[in-house]
Amino acid sequence: MIKVNHLKKSFGKNEVLKDINEEFNQGEVVVVIGPSGSGKSTFLRCLNLLEEPTEGEIVFEGTTLTGLKEKELNQLRQKMGMVFQQFNLFPHKTAKENLTIAPVKSKGISQHEADQKAVQLLRQVGLGDKENAYPSSLSGGQQQRVAIARALAMDPDVMLFDEPTSALDPEMVGEVLKVMKDLAQSGMTMVVVTHEMGFAREVADRVLFMDDGLIVEQGSPEVIFSNPRHERTKDFLSKVL
Amino acid sequence: MKKSVKGIIALLILMSTFMIPGTSASAEDGSALQRVQDEGVLVVGTSADFPPFEFYAVVDGERQVVGMDMMIAQKVADDLGVELQIQDIGFDSLLPALEARNVDVVIAGMTPTAERRRSVDFSDIYFQTFQNIMVRAEDQDVYDSIESLSGLTVGVQSGSLQEELANQIPDAQIMSLTDLNDLLLALKTNRIEAIVMQGPNAVAHAENDSDLHTFVGDFELDDDDQGSAIAFRPGEDSLVEAVNESLAEIEEQNLTEEYLAEAGEYMAQTELDEDGEEIEEGFVSSYWEYFWDGTLITLLISALGVIFGLIMGSLLALMRLSKRVLIRFPATAYVEFVRGTPLLIQVMFIYFASGMFFNLPALTAGIIAVSLNSGAYIAEIIRGGINSVNKGQDEAARSLGMSKKQTMRHIVFPQALKNIWPALGNEFITIIKESSIVSVIGVGELIFQTRVVRSISFQGILPLFVTMLIYFVLTYTLTKLLNFYEGRMNHD
Ligand SMILES: Nc1ncnc2c1ncn2[C@@H]1O[C@H](COP(=O)(O)OP(=O)(O)OP(=O)(O)O)[C@@H](O)[C@H]1O
Numbered sequence A: 001m002i003k004v005n006h007l008k009k010s011f012g013k014n015e016v017l018k019d020i021n022e023e024f025n026q027g028e029v030v031v032v033i034g035p036s037g038s039g040k041s042t043f044l045r046c047l048n049l050l051e052e053p054t055e056g057e058i059v060f061e062g063t064t065l066t067g068l069k070e071k072e073l074n075q076l077r078q079k080m081g082m083v084f085q086q087f088n089l090f091p092h093k094t095a096k097e098n099l100t101i102a103p104v105k106s107k108g109i110s111q112h113e114a115d116q117k118a119v120q121l122l123r124q125v126g127l128g129d130k131e132n133a134y135p136s137s138l139s140g141g142q143q144q145r146v147a148i149a150r151a152l153a154m155d156p157d158v159m160l161f162d163e164p165t166s167a168l169d170p171e172m173v174g175e176v177l178k179v180m181k182d183l184a185q186s187g188m189t190m191v192v193v194t195h196e197m198g199f200a201r202e203v204a205d206r207v208l209f210m211d212d213g214l215i216v217e218q219g220s221p222e223v224i225f226s227n228p229r230h231e232r233t234k235d236f237l238s239k240v241l
Numbered sequence B: 001m002k003k004s005v006k007g008i009i010a011l012l013i014l015m016s017t018f019m020i021p022g023t024s025a026s027a028e029d030g031s032a033l034q035r036v037q038d039e040g041v042l043v044v045g046t047s048a049d050f051p052p053f054e055f056y057a058v059v060d061g062e063r064q065v066v067g068m069d070m071m072i073a074q075k076v077a078d079d080l081g082v083e084l085q086i087q088d089i090g091f092d093s094l095l096p097a098l099e100a101r102n103v104d105v106v107i108a109g110m111t112p113t114a115e116r117r118r119s120v121d122f123s124d125i126y127f128q129t130f131q132n133i134m135v136r137a138e139d140q141d142v143y144d145s146i147e148s149l150s151g152l153t154v155g156v157q158s159g160s161l162q163e164e165l166a167n168q169i170p171d172a173q174i175m176s177l178t179d180l181n182d183l184l185l186a187l188k189t190n191r192i193e194a195i196v197m198q199g200p201n202a203v204a205h206a207e208n209d210s211d212l213h214t215f216v217g218d219f220e221l222d223d224d225d226q227g228s229a230i231a232f233r234p235g236e237d238s239l240v241e242a243v244n245e246s247l248a249e250i251e252e253q254n255l256t257e258e259y260l261a262e263a264g265e266y267m268a269q270t271e272l273d274e275d276g277e278e279i280e281e282g283f284v285s286s287y288w289e290y291f292w293d294g295t296l297i298t299l300l301i302s303a304l305g306v307i308f309g310l311i312m313g314s315l316l317a318l319m320r321l322s323k324r325v326l327i328r329f330p331a332t333a334y335v336e337f338v339r340g341t342p343l344l345i346q347v348m349f350i351y352f353a354s355g356m357f358f359n360l361p362a363l364t365a366g367i368i369a370v371s372l373n374s375g376a377y378i379a380e381i382i383r384g385g386i387n388s389v390n391k392g393q394d395e396a397a398r399s400l401g402m403s404k405k406q407t408m409r410h411i412v413f414p415q416a417l418k419n420i421w422p423a424l425g426n427e428f429i430t431i432i433k434e435s436s437i438v439s440v441i442g443v444g445e446l447i448f449q450t451r452v453v454r455s456i457s458f459q460g461i462l463p464l465f466v467t468m469l470i471y472f473v474l475t476y477t478l479t480k481l482l483n484f485y486e487g488r489m490n491h492d
């Protein structure tokens, strides 16, 4: 579904991603782990071209995204939902409006239809009673669930998560992970950058370990967590587990 | 970058040479008279704060510019067989307005000094004047000659003939102010001891104010500098000749005396109410209409200035945020240029420069100038507001597939607007106060009307106080209103 060929990314002289080749398949849940600064976020953001790759190509559902025109890129981005560490909800819109603005404006769906879908999605993430609440009146966990619902409102084929629980108080992590698990079970293709090893072990089909701009090691959660081959992986896991 | 800056400067210089016609270029044949008669209107520029020559009075329930000069203007227009249209402009701006073709002639008790003759032509002298000294009534026994004022502080209107005459007072300290009313106020509040004033004007004031006393100054006068004439654009000889014929008739029939007497009646009338009864009517009830009109115009200019400024500012801000230099540079240059030059000059430039090509009414010119000016300031406010919106907002919207335009319009801009609301409010308040500058081109806003009230009411301080109060009420109400709406926009 997403194919990454020889992806490189530099910020000035700082080479953050050094030749990454990877493929994500339909219905797969892939968790990306690795130390801070290893390039996980940059990698994820390159997938939907929020970050422009310096070299290499991203192929999504058969279309090469790199070098695509603005308009076509916008179309394809609609199929790739993204959830941010800082939620990034639109503070001047209610929960429901957060879910409907993009479908109505960029997909051309009727407001009525979008509203119905929004209400249903908010219910799905356990916030059926919050449709008219503004983000500022919601807790962090609730905001992140709205953010997930917002991405889902576009009917994406894949969902990208960048440390969705890192900004949350510990007691709210569970409610967000639960929504993500449900989503995984429903068959959604997901790429998740996270430090939640429990989630990785339970839900992931595959775990990628990144360090210093490279995917150092990958495999099923059992293999990575119980039997890592690389020193760097062992070193990292010994610190976080 | 350096190259393009040089290019812009060169372009500006080139443009200005096209826009400012050389004096020689404007010499023309006998078509000036023809043109006025074809158009059927004679547009007369004057500065209506100079009784008994030109001032405001209520005629048949309507406020008009009246006075001896205006009666002369009427006679001239009648003789030419055209309509008379009067434009009230600040005295300093009269000759520029003439050169820029905003008016056809200037009739404003103007003395044809050698310096003025260098830039414009004059008719024959239609009124021989005399030069007075104005003092406080209580001092009338102490000051009675030039000699008696030696070493004291004496006030004059800046740029006037009287400024030169004041040099004849031995060792006098001279205080020059633009506005005659301010000079009178300075005299009454003991800041100066005397004012050198044009004779009939001084008499008019003294007759209407028991605190003032005036006498003919024993100045050594150059005969050429005595008297008033009508100013024309250079080379419009046909028009000058026609007007001189009318002036000759006026002289023959001694009409100026008649005119002056009539002007005196109007002046007395401004002190009375409409039935010509008691003088002792309240100040506000007598002049509220002037303040009301001024307030409306001030509000109109400010509101339109903010609305157009907002539209323009948004555009400029977006241009400045563009990645392309060709789009960014003009916006940056515009903003820097407008912010780096005084509004006063911008107002005069737009009014006078446009006058060379078409007749832009002063109010329109004022609104345009204020809008262009506020556009630059608002652009900076908006740019700051857009930059203040968290980058994550943009990324979230883009990740949902919204285009740059949609993201700006639905996500970033509304939030920016909320952030800059207080700054925009301040800008609005600033515009309300600064729009007073358009009074220089004769737009009847609040400051302009205050000047008018001061000259017809012979009151120095009270009009200032009323105006101050009005400005305060306007800006305070606006502040409250903005706070109210800011509260309603707040969701977090
Ligand atoms: N916009 C940017 N400009 C310059 N450098 C950047 C930018 N974004 C990231 N970097 C640099 O790229 C490197 C990798 O950053 P990235 O955010 O991808 O790491 P990460 O693995 O997500 O780390 P963390 O776990 O802390 O989120 C870091 O050295 C960072 O400083």
Ligand SMILES: [Mg+2]
Residues within 6 Å of the ligand: A040, A041, A042, A162, A163
């Ligand atoms: Mg990161």
